[in-house]
Amino acid sequence: MTETVLPPGIDCGTGMAPVHNPYTGEVIASVCTVDATAIGTIVQRARRGRSTAAALSRATRASVLERTARLVERRGESFALLIVNEAGKTITQARKEVARAVNTLALSAAEARRNAGEVVPFDAYEGSEKRQGWFTREPLGIIAAITPFNDPLNLVAHKLGPAIAGGNSVILKPSAHTPLSALRLVDTLIEAGLPEEIVTVLNGGADIGAAIVSAPDVRMVSFTGGFATGEAISRAAGLKKLAMDLGGNAPVIVMDDADLDAAVESCVSGAFWAAGQNCIGTQRILIAREVYKPFRDAFVARTKLLRVGDPFDEHTDVGPMITEEAGRATRMKVDAAVAQGAVLLCGNELNGSLYAPTVLEDVPATCTIWQEEAFAPVVVLQPFESFEDAIEQANAIDYSLHAGIFTSRLDRALSAARLLEAGGVMINDSSDYRFDAMPFGGFKYGSMGREGVRFAFEEMTQPKVVCVNHLGDVR
Numbered sequence: 001m002t003e004t005v006l007p008p009g010i011d012c013g014t015g016m017a018p019v020h021n022p023y024t025g026e027v028i029a030s031v032c033t034v035d036a037t038a039i040g041t042i043v044q045r046a047r048r049g050r051s052t053a054a055a056l057s058r059a060t061r062a063s064v065l066e067r068t069a070r071l072v073e074r075r076g077e078s079f080a081l082l083i084v085n086e087a088g089k090t091i092t093q094a095r096k097e098v099a100r101a102v103n104t105l106a107l108s109a110a111e112a113r114r115n116a117g118e119v120v121p122f123d124a125y126e127g128s129e130k131r132q133g134w135f136t137r138e139p140l141g142i143i144a145a146i147t148p149f150n151d152p153l154n155l156v157a158h159k160l161g162p163a164i165a166g167g168n169s170v171i172l173k174p175s176a177h178t179p180l181s182a183l184r185l186v187d188t189l190i191e192a193g194l195p196e197e198i199v200t201v202l203n204g205g206a207d208i209g210a211a212i213v214s215a216p217d218v219r220m221v222s223f224t225g226g227f228a229t230g231e232a233i234s235r236a237a238g239l240k241k242l243a244m245d246l247g248g249n250a251p252v253i254v255m256d257d258a259d260l261d262a263a264v265e266s267c268v269s270g271a272f273w274a275a276g277q278n279c280i281g282t283q284r285i286l287i288a289r290e291v292y293k294p295f296r297d298a299f300v301a302r303t304k305l306l307r308v309g310d311p312f313d314e315h316t317d318v319g320p321m322i323t324e325e326a327g328r329a330t331r332m333k334v335d336a337a338v339a340q341g342a343v344l345l346c347g348n349e350l351n352g353s354l355y356a357p358t359v360l361e362d363v364p365a366t367c368t369i370w371q372e373e374a375f376a377p378v379v380v381l382q383p384f385e386s387f388e389d390a391i392e393q394a395n396a397i398d399y400s401l402h403a404g405i406f407t408s409r410l411d412r413a414l415s416a417a418r419l420l421e422a423g424g425v426m427i428n429d430s431s432d433y434r435f436d437a438m439p440f441g442g443f444k445y446g447s448m449g450r451e452g453v454r455f456a457f458e459e460m461t462q463p464k465v466v467c468v469n470h471l472g473d474v475r
């Protein structure tokens with residue numbers, strides 16, 4: 001499949017860029033790219049979009065989003081195939097992503113109808129009894145949305161849905177690896193009735209990304225991606241609102257009283273879903289010393305059963321990494337850990353872009369694979385001596401999106417929920433559980449703002465207070 005996809009409304013300035021299937025390496029499409037010289041035209045269009053978007057009633061925004069959700073659902077299989085083709089997710093995982101995107105769009109429509117502001121209780125305070133008022137939620141204007149490769153549809157829906165619901169215009173730059181799902185989603189929004197100038201999709205890399213985030217008319221940058229890119233964006237953006245959904249290195253604690261079978265099953269999925277290219281994927285499993293050996297043996301045995309291969313095959317559990325280079329970089333990090341004393345229990349084999357699910361133990365805490373986000377199908381097993389030790393090890397890393405704990409004791413579960421420094425604590429689930437309506441984001445380094453439709457909607461709108469002074473008596 002080779003096709004030319006032009007972003008609506010912008011001329012193809014710098015030529016075409018190939019999009020590759022990560023499994024076969026085949027070019028599946030060519031997309032028109034733009035560079036920083038196009039930024040003036042882009043912002044001009046976004047300004048027009050801003051006025052159009054703000055003038056749409058909430059009812060219109062909601063019905064466009066509802067129609068889009070229905071269209072995406074109806075064409076679910078074709079969206080899923082596109083995700084497999086450009087991102088290399090397995091077909092089963094791609095179908096789940098489509099279902100989640102439908103929900104994200106439907107939630108956004110509901111938010112457009114629901115979240116209209118609040119009454120401000122002026123009259124409840126002495127001295128302001130003569131006043132009455134409320135606040136509304138107003139659009140911010142132009143929002144720059146920058147998205148990563150790993151959930152090429154749903155993470156785009158998480159930006160566009162709330163932004164449109166809030167009456168904003170958007171300049172969207174999806175990952176250069178996976179622009180096709182984003183382009184198709186925007187086409188679908190337009191088909192559902194969204195005026196074209198409200199969303200401008202741009203294909204390209206860091207160059208155009210940096211130009212967008214530094215454009216003065218842009219009021220907010222909503223970014224999902226890695227720490228280094230987040231740092232570059234925060235330096236370039238200047239005085240703009242920033243929402244930063246960055247990486248993780250998620251810990252899951254397995255207590256001695258846990259249901260070990262459930263913990264193994266859930267952690268295998270948590271570690272290797274989407275070939276580990278998942279910001280809340282389980283990277284460090286901390287296991288009570290008493291159950292370390294049975295957990296480890298069962299975990300490694302279960303991991304070895306995973307079928308690695310063609311993501312279009314319904315039976316495949318683990319598809320490719322986004323590029324062969326990402327696989328090579330992962331293997332180097334694992335080799336470095338082994339050279340420093342880590343024990344390889346399985347995996348670390350690279351075949352094209354397929355990287356075998358990898359389990360390590362005895363990893364020195366100084367290793368990159370312990371300290372930093374792997375974003376790969378690699379997991380580290382580590383025993384702990386006490387609950388306090390587990391919490392300390394879990395919290396030792398400065399990147400913190402989600403954490404998990406398996407235990408049958410309610411007191412331990414609730415203590416962990418209180419003590420784990422993470423944006424979400426999953427009890428009897430691995431770290432990678434996410435429901436699209438919940439507040440989603442990290443604690444600690446770099447994290448700013450929250451996604452999850454209601455929360456993103458609030459980030460992407462601003463309150464405006466209206467206060468009425470009753471000059472006469474108020475009864």
Ligand SMILES: NC(=O)c1ccc[n+]([C@@H]2O[C@H](COP(=O)([O-])OP(=O)(O)OC[C@H]3O[C@@H](n4cnc5c(N)ncnc54)[C@H](O)[C@@H]3O)[C@@H](O)[C@H]2O)c1
Nearest residue numbers: 147148149174175206209210225226229232245246247279
């Ligand atoms: N917290 C979350 O919700 C979440 C979800 C998914 C992925 N992620 C993170 O995303 C990362 C993986 O995705 P990736 O490799 O695509 O991330 P990345 O940071 O390399 O790229 C993300 C996006 O930023 C763009 N970009 C690159 N340089 C830029 C610049 N200087 N200015 C503006 N834009 C620029 C890229 O082209 C891409 O569209 C991982 O770290 C993962 O944890 C986070």
